[in-house]
Amino acid sequence: MSERLSVFKTYKLYVGGKFPRSESGRVYEVTTRTSAAAAAGKGKWLANAPLSSRKDARDAVVAARKAFGGWSGATAYNRGQILYRVAEMLEGRRDQYVAEVADAEGLSKSKAAAQVDAAIDRWVWYAGWTDKIAQVVGGGNPVAGPFFNLSSPEPTGVVAVLAPQESSFLGLVSVIAPVVATGNTAVVVASEKSPLPALSLGEVLATSDLPGGVVNVLSGRTAEIATPLAAHQDVNAIDLAGADETLAKELEIAAADNLKRVLRPQPVDDVDWSATPGTDRMTAFLETKTVWHPTGALGASGSSY
Amino acid sequence: MAPASSSAPAFEYAPAPESRAVVDIAPSYGLFIDGEFTEAADGKVFKTVSPSTEEVLSEVAEAGEADVDRAVKAARKAFEKWSALPGAERAKYLFRIARIIQERSRELAVLETLDNGKPIRETRDADLPLVAAHFFYYAGWADKLDHAGYGANPRPLGVAGQVIPWNFPLLMLAWKIAPALATGNTVVLKPAETTPLSALFFADICRQAGLPKGVVNIITGDGRAGAALTAHPDVNKVAFTGSTAVGKQIARTVAGTRKKLTLELGGKGANIVFDDAPIDQAVEGIVNGIFFNQGQVCCAGSRLLVQESIHDELLDSLKRRLTTLRLGDPLDKNTDIGAINSAEQLARISALADQGEAEGAERWSPACELPSSGYWFAPTLFTNVTQAHTVARDEIFGPVLSVLTFRTPDEAVAKANNTPYGLSAGIWTEKGSRILAVANKLRAGVIWSNTFNKFDPTSPFGGYKESGFGREGGRHGLEAYLDV
Amino acid sequence: MPTTAPAAQGPVNGPVHGLADVTASDSTLRRLLHGLPGVDTVGLEARAASLGTRSIKTTAKAYALDLAISMVDLTTLEGADTPGKVRALGAKAVRPDPTDRTAPATAAVCVYPDMVPTAKEAVAGSGVKVASVATAFPAGRASLAVKLADVREAVTAGADEVDMVIDRGAFLAGHYMKVYDEITAVREACGTSARLKVIFETGELSTYDNIRRASWLGMLAGADFIKTSTGKVAVNATPANTLLMLEAVRDFRAQTGVQVGVKPAGGIRTAKDAIKFLVLVNETAGEDWLDNHWFRFGASSLLNDLLMQRQKLATGRYSGPDYVTVD
Structure with missing residues (x-):
C-alpha cells in the first residue's frame, strides 16, 4: 500500500473574521528556518503564504474599525472570557502549533513546545487583565473643589501591530493579546519569513467567539504592508516590534501625520518574550479619559455638607 | 457689552x-x-x-x-x-x-x-x-x-x-x-x-x-x-x-x-447641551467654555451642540448673557474679556471668522466698542453652522463659538466625535445615566459634565x-x- | 426680552391668567414646576461667587450705596417690639443719616401687623412704605382663616405691603395647590392697594430646585415680590438663592410679560454684601430691577453699615458706630 498523500493547507489571510486570499492574487514561498537550511541558503518549502498588498492593509483597517465599537464596548469580563477561550482552543491544537513553530523557527519539538505553552499561558495572563487594568491605571482624583473626578483608561482604537520577526508565535501572541485585551482592534503584520503560525492563529481566533475584525492577520513583506498602515489616517497607533531601526524611523515619521501612538521596537538583544510582560504593552495603547462632575451639596441651605 | x-x-x-x-x-x-x-x-x-x-x-x-x-x-x-x-x-x-x-x-x-x-x-x-x-x-x-x-x-x-x-x-x-x-x-x-x-x-x-x-x-x-x-x-x-x-x-x-x-x-471641543440641561448653568458653562482667556484655550468648548428643541431659547439666553460681558483693560478687575495675545493671532481669528461668514454661517456679536490700540476681538457667535463649515472644523483659538444642533444623543455623539481632535467635551443634562452613556462614547481626554474648563493638578489632562x-x-x- | 416698563404695570399683580390649565391640580402644577430647568448647585454658587468679585469703586460705589439704602425694608420683628421701638425705626427710615440730608430714605419699614398703625404714623408723609409680615409669621403654621385675618388686620391698618410666608410643609409634601390657593387667597385679602411679598423660607426648602419651583408657584399665584426668608432660620438670603430668584423673575417676565420683584432678607449685614447683591441684580435681571419698586433688602443692621460706608466715601476717612444712630 502506498503511503497516504497528505492534504496541504492553503494559508490565507484573516480579515474581518473571514479567510480571504490576498487581493494581489500573489503568494510567496515560506520555508523552514533551521540553521542548516540557513547555511544552505534556503530551507525546505513549507507553504505559499499570501503576499498582502496595500489594499489588503486598507481592507483590514476597515474591518478593524468596524469591529472597534463592539469590542471596546464589550464588558471587560466578556473580553476576558473570550481571551481565555482563545487559550482553550489553542490548547486543543497544541501539537499543530508545536510543529509549525518548530518549522518556522528551526526549533526542536521540545523547545517549540515551550514556546507554544508560554503563548497559551500568555493568553490566560491577559485574559485575567481585562477587568483589572482599569483599576490599576485609573481611579478617582481628589480635586480641590466640589467635583467628582474619575480617570479611566480607554482603548486607543485601531492598532497596527508589526509582529516580531524572530519569535513567530510567542512573540506574536505577546504583541496581539495586550492590544486586544484592553479593547483595541488590531491589524497584525505577521513575521515576514515565518508567517504560518500567525495565519493559523486566525483559525483559532475565528472559533473563540472573538468577533470578526478584532484581530486581522496579514502576511507578506513587512515594509510594504507597514508603510500604508503607518500613514493610514484611520489607524490610531502602531506597534513597531517587528521593524528594524531604519524601517522603524520611517514608520514613526509617517505615523506623525495623524499623531499615532507609537510603540518603538525594543533593541533585539533586549527581547525576552518568555519573561512576564508587565503592563507596558497594554498602557501603550490606552488613552486616559477624565470625567468631571459637580458634587455640590444635598441642599441649598448650607447645612447639608 | x-x-x-x-x-x-x-x-x-x-x-x-x-x-x-x-x-x-x-x-x-x-x-x-x-x-x-x-x-x-x-x-x-x-x-x-x-x-x-x-x-x-x-x-x-x-x-x-x-x-x-x-x-x-x-x-x-x-x-x-x-x-x-x-x-x-x-x-x-x-x-x-x-x-x-x-x-x-x-x-x-x-x-x-x-x-x-x-x-x-x-x-x-x-x-x-x-x-x-x-x-x-x-x-x-x-x-x-x-x-x-x-x-x-x-x-x-x-x-x-x-x-x-x-x-x-x-x-x-x-x-x-x-x-x-x-x-x-x-x-x-x-x-x-x-x-x-x-x-x-x-x-x-x-x-x-x-x-x-x-x-x-x-x-x-x-x-x-x-x-x-x-x-x-x-x-x-x-x-x-x-x-x-x-x-x-x-x-x-x-x-x-x-x-x-x-x-x-489643539482641540475643537464640543459642548453638548441637552434639552433637560440646567439651562442657567449651561449658559455659564458655554460662556466659560469659549470666552475664558478669549477662547485661546486648547480645550475650549468651541463647538456648541444644542438639542434642536431648545435651540432658540438657549440662544436667546446666551446672547443676553454675552451682552453683560465686559471687554477692555485687562488690568481692570471687572474685565471679563481681555486682549488677543498678538497681532498674528488676531489676524488668524479674523480670517477664520470672515471665512465663516463667507461660507454662510450667521455671525453675531454683542454691541461692543473695541479699544483703539492693542489686539481685540469681540465675542462672536456663529449660528446656522454645519459640520462642513470651516468654523466647525478648524481650531480658531479665539472668542468664536460655532453653534450646531442635534436631535438625538446618538447624533450629538457622532457630531462631537467627528473631528481629528479629541481633547475636551462638555455634557449638560440633568439625567445621570445620559451623562455616563455620552461620556463613555465621547473620544476626548477630558469630559466636563455640567461644568466646563475645570483644572486641577491631581486631574490628568491630555488628548x-x-x-x-x-x-x-x-x-x-x-x-x-x-x-x- | 419684552421691555415692560415698571410704570406700565398696575400697582399690584394678580394671578397670572392664560395658565389656568396648569393650576388645575397638584399634578398639573407638579408637571409645570418639575418641568422647569434644573439647577446645578455648584454652577449656581460659582456664578454667584464670581459676580461677588466685581470691584465696585468710587462713583459706582456711591451710586450703589444710595441705591441700597433706598431699597432697605428696615425691619424689626421681635417679640419685644414696642411702639417706641417702631417709632424710632420709622424715624430712622425717613432720615437714615441725621447728619446728612442727602442720604435717601429707605423703601419701607417692616413690622408685625399690630405695629402697623404706629409705623404708619411714624413715616406719614415721607413716602416710606409700611410693610407688615402676616400669615402666622414666621412659621406659617395656622389655619387659612387665621392667616387671612392676620392679613386683613394689617391691610386695614394701612399696610402698603404684606410679607406672607408660604406653608413649607405643604410645599415639601407636594401639595402645590394648597400653597397656590393660599397665596391667591392672601392676594385677594391684600386688595388692590397692598403689594404682596411671598416668603419661601428658602433655608427650609433646602434645594435650589425647590427654590426655583417655589418662585414660579408664587409668581403664578400673583406675588408682587418673591422673598427668600423670614430671617428666623439658620440660612437666610444668600447670593446663590437670590441669584436663582433673579433668574426666575427674569424668565417669568420673558414668558408672561409680568414683572415681579425680589427681596433677599436676613443675613445681609454689610455694605459690601449689599453691593454684591446689586451686582447680581444688574447682571442677571438687569437694570429694570435696579429700583426699590422691584428690589428690596430685608435687613436691620445693614442700614448703618451702608451709612458708615457712605460717610467714608464722602469724607475719605473710616466712620465708626458712634457716628450713625442706633435705633
Missing part, C-alpha cells in the same frame, strides 16, 4: 484697575542658563509687547543654536547631582518654589496680564492659584515615586526639553517643570515668543529658592529655538504644548531617537487623536518624565 451700551446704564462700574506698581519689569532680560542671566551668543534680542496697548514691556535675548546647546549642557551637568538627590530634598525645593509663587502671586498675576493680555480676574483667580497648586502637588510626589505604580525606584529620563505656548504662560511652565523636577530630571524650557516674561520671573524664583544651578534653564526665542531644543541630540525627553501642526513636526523630529515624547495640542498624547497632571503625569 456693558461698557459700550448706547444709553447710559444705571449701574455703570467705575474703572477698578489693579496697580501696576506691584511689578517691576527690567528694560532687558537675558537667557537663564546655569543659574545666570546671560546674553545670547550672537547678542540678538527681541521685544515683548503688551497686547492690550502695544506698549513695549521689555527686550529679551533671542536664543540661537549655540545658546540652546549651552543650556542643554548646563542641564546635563546638573542632572547627575539633581537626580541623585534624595526625593525628600527635591520635594523641599519644589515646596519652596510653590511658597514663593504664592507670596509673589499678585506680582506674577499683574505681570502675566501685562504680557499676555488676559484679564487680571483670570490670572489672579485661575492661573496663579493653579500654578502654585501644581508645584505643591508634584513636590509631594518627589519622595513617593516608589508608590506611583511604575515599579520600585523609577528613574528619571535626563534632560527634558520643554516648549510651551503663550495662552497660559506660567501655568504651562508649571505643568512642565513641576513633574520634571519632582522625578529628578533637569530642564531647558522655552516660553512662547510673545510671552517670555513670567518664565524669566520664574527663573528669579528658582534663584530665591536656592535651586541648584542648571536644574532649570530658560531660553527665550521663537520657533527656531524651540526646534533646536527638540532636535538637540542630548535631550532625553521632549514635552510640547502648542499647535497640532508643530506637534506633528516635533513627532517627526524625534522619530528614530530614544527621546520620550508627550504632546499637548485623544490629533490632540496629542501623554497626560499632564496627577499620578499619570509622572509617567512622561520617568524611564518606564
Whole structure:
C-alpha cells in the first residue's frame, strides 16, 4: 500500500473574521528556518503564504474599525472570557502549533513546545487583565473643589501591530493579546519569513467567539504592508516590534501625520518574550479619559455638607 | 457689552484697575542658563509687547543654536547631582518654589496680564492659584515615586526639553517643570515668543529658592529655538504644548531617537447641551467654555451642540448673557474679556471668522466698542453652522463659538466625535445615566459634565487623536518624565 | 426680552391668567414646576461667587450705596417690639443719616401687623412704605382663616405691603395647590392697594430646585415680590438663592410679560454684601430691577453699615458706630 498523500493547507489571510486570499492574487514561498537550511541558503518549502498588498492593509483597517465599537464596548469580563477561550482552543491544537513553530523557527519539538505553552499561558495572563487594568491605571482624583473626578483608561482604537520577526508565535501572541485585551482592534503584520503560525492563529481566533475584525492577520513583506498602515489616517497607533531601526524611523515619521501612538521596537538583544510582560504593552495603547462632575451639596441651605 | 451700551446704564462700574506698581519689569532680560542671566551668543534680542496697548514691556535675548546647546549642557551637568538627590530634598525645593509663587502671586498675576493680555480676574483667580497648586502637588510626589505604580525606584529620563505656548504662560511652565523636577530630571524650557516674561520671573524664583544651578534653564526665542531644543541630540525627553501642526513636526523630529515624547495640542471641543440641561448653568458653562482667556484655550468648548428643541431659547439666553460681558483693560478687575495675545493671532481669528461668514454661517456679536490700540476681538457667535463649515472644523483659538444642533444623543455623539481632535467635551443634562452613556462614547481626554474648563493638578489632562498624547497632571503625569 | 416698563404695570399683580390649565391640580402644577430647568448647585454658587468679585469703586460705589439704602425694608420683628421701638425705626427710615440730608430714605419699614398703625404714623408723609409680615409669621403654621385675618388686620391698618410666608410643609409634601390657593387667597385679602411679598423660607426648602419651583408657584399665584426668608432660620438670603430668584423673575417676565420683584432678607449685614447683591441684580435681571419698586433688602443692621460706608466715601476717612444712630 502506498503511503497516504497528505492534504496541504492553503494559508490565507484573516480579515474581518473571514479567510480571504490576498487581493494581489500573489503568494510567496515560506520555508523552514533551521540553521542548516540557513547555511544552505534556503530551507525546505513549507507553504505559499499570501503576499498582502496595500489594499489588503486598507481592507483590514476597515474591518478593524468596524469591529472597534463592539469590542471596546464589550464588558471587560466578556473580553476576558473570550481571551481565555482563545487559550482553550489553542490548547486543543497544541501539537499543530508545536510543529509549525518548530518549522518556522528551526526549533526542536521540545523547545517549540515551550514556546507554544508560554503563548497559551500568555493568553490566560491577559485574559485575567481585562477587568483589572482599569483599576490599576485609573481611579478617582481628589480635586480641590466640589467635583467628582474619575480617570479611566480607554482603548486607543485601531492598532497596527508589526509582529516580531524572530519569535513567530510567542512573540506574536505577546504583541496581539495586550492590544486586544484592553479593547483595541488590531491589524497584525505577521513575521515576514515565518508567517504560518500567525495565519493559523486566525483559525483559532475565528472559533473563540472573538468577533470578526478584532484581530486581522496579514502576511507578506513587512515594509510594504507597514508603510500604508503607518500613514493610514484611520489607524490610531502602531506597534513597531517587528521593524528594524531604519524601517522603524520611517514608520514613526509617517505615523506623525495623524499623531499615532507609537510603540518603538525594543533593541533585539533586549527581547525576552518568555519573561512576564508587565503592563507596558497594554498602557501603550490606552488613552486616559477624565470625567468631571459637580458634587455640590444635598441642599441649598448650607447645612447639608 | 456693558461698557459700550448706547444709553447710559444705571449701574455703570467705575474703572477698578489693579496697580501696576506691584511689578517691576527690567528694560532687558537675558537667557537663564546655569543659574545666570546671560546674553545670547550672537547678542540678538527681541521685544515683548503688551497686547492690550502695544506698549513695549521689555527686550529679551533671542536664543540661537549655540545658546540652546549651552543650556542643554548646563542641564546635563546638573542632572547627575539633581537626580541623585534624595526625593525628600527635591520635594523641599519644589515646596519652596510653590511658597514663593504664592507670596509673589499678585506680582506674577499683574505681570502675566501685562504680557499676555488676559484679564487680571483670570490670572489672579485661575492661573496663579493653579500654578502654585501644581508645584505643591508634584513636590509631594518627589519622595513617593516608589508608590506611583511604575515599579520600585523609577528613574528619571535626563534632560527634558520643554516648549510651551503663550495662552497660559506660567501655568504651562508649571505643568512642565513641576513633574520634571519632582522625578529628578533637569530642564531647558522655552516660553512662547510673545510671552517670555513670567518664565524669566520664574527663573528669579528658582534663584530665591536656592535651586541648584542648571536644574532649570530658560531660553527665550521663537520657533527656531524651540526646534533646536527638540532636535538637540542630548535631550532625553521632549514635552510640547502648542499647535497640532508643530506637534506633528516635533513627532517627526524625534522619530528614530530614544527621546520620550508627550504632546499637548489643539482641540475643537464640543459642548453638548441637552434639552433637560440646567439651562442657567449651561449658559455659564458655554460662556466659560469659549470666552475664558478669549477662547485661546486648547480645550475650549468651541463647538456648541444644542438639542434642536431648545435651540432658540438657549440662544436667546446666551446672547443676553454675552451682552453683560465686559471687554477692555485687562488690568481692570471687572474685565471679563481681555486682549488677543498678538497681532498674528488676531489676524488668524479674523480670517477664520470672515471665512465663516463667507461660507454662510450667521455671525453675531454683542454691541461692543473695541479699544483703539492693542489686539481685540469681540465675542462672536456663529449660528446656522454645519459640520462642513470651516468654523466647525478648524481650531480658531479665539472668542468664536460655532453653534450646531442635534436631535438625538446618538447624533450629538457622532457630531462631537467627528473631528481629528479629541481633547475636551462638555455634557449638560440633568439625567445621570445620559451623562455616563455620552461620556463613555465621547473620544476626548477630558469630559466636563455640567461644568466646563475645570483644572486641577491631581486631574490628568491630555488628548485623544490629533490632540496629542501623554497626560499632564496627577499620578499619570509622572509617567512622561520617568524611564518606564 | 419684552421691555415692560415698571410704570406700565398696575400697582399690584394678580394671578397670572392664560395658565389656568396648569393650576388645575397638584399634578398639573407638579408637571409645570418639575418641568422647569434644573439647577446645578455648584454652577449656581460659582456664578454667584464670581459676580461677588466685581470691584465696585468710587462713583459706582456711591451710586450703589444710595441705591441700597433706598431699597432697605428696615425691619424689626421681635417679640419685644414696642411702639417706641417702631417709632424710632420709622424715624430712622425717613432720615437714615441725621447728619446728612442727602442720604435717601429707605423703601419701607417692616413690622408685625399690630405695629402697623404706629409705623404708619411714624413715616406719614415721607413716602416710606409700611410693610407688615402676616400669615402666622414666621412659621406659617395656622389655619387659612387665621392667616387671612392676620392679613386683613394689617391691610386695614394701612399696610402698603404684606410679607406672607408660604406653608413649607405643604410645599415639601407636594401639595402645590394648597400653597397656590393660599397665596391667591392672601392676594385677594391684600386688595388692590397692598403689594404682596411671598416668603419661601428658602433655608427650609433646602434645594435650589425647590427654590426655583417655589418662585414660579408664587409668581403664578400673583406675588408682587418673591422673598427668600423670614430671617428666623439658620440660612437666610444668600447670593446663590437670590441669584436663582433673579433668574426666575427674569424668565417669568420673558414668558408672561409680568414683572415681579425680589427681596433677599436676613443675613445681609454689610455694605459690601449689599453691593454684591446689586451686582447680581444688574447682571442677571438687569437694570429694570435696579429700583426699590422691584428690589428690596430685608435687613436691620445693614442700614448703618451702608451709612458708615457712605460717610467714608464722602469724607475719605473710616466712620465708626458712634457716628450713625442706633435705633
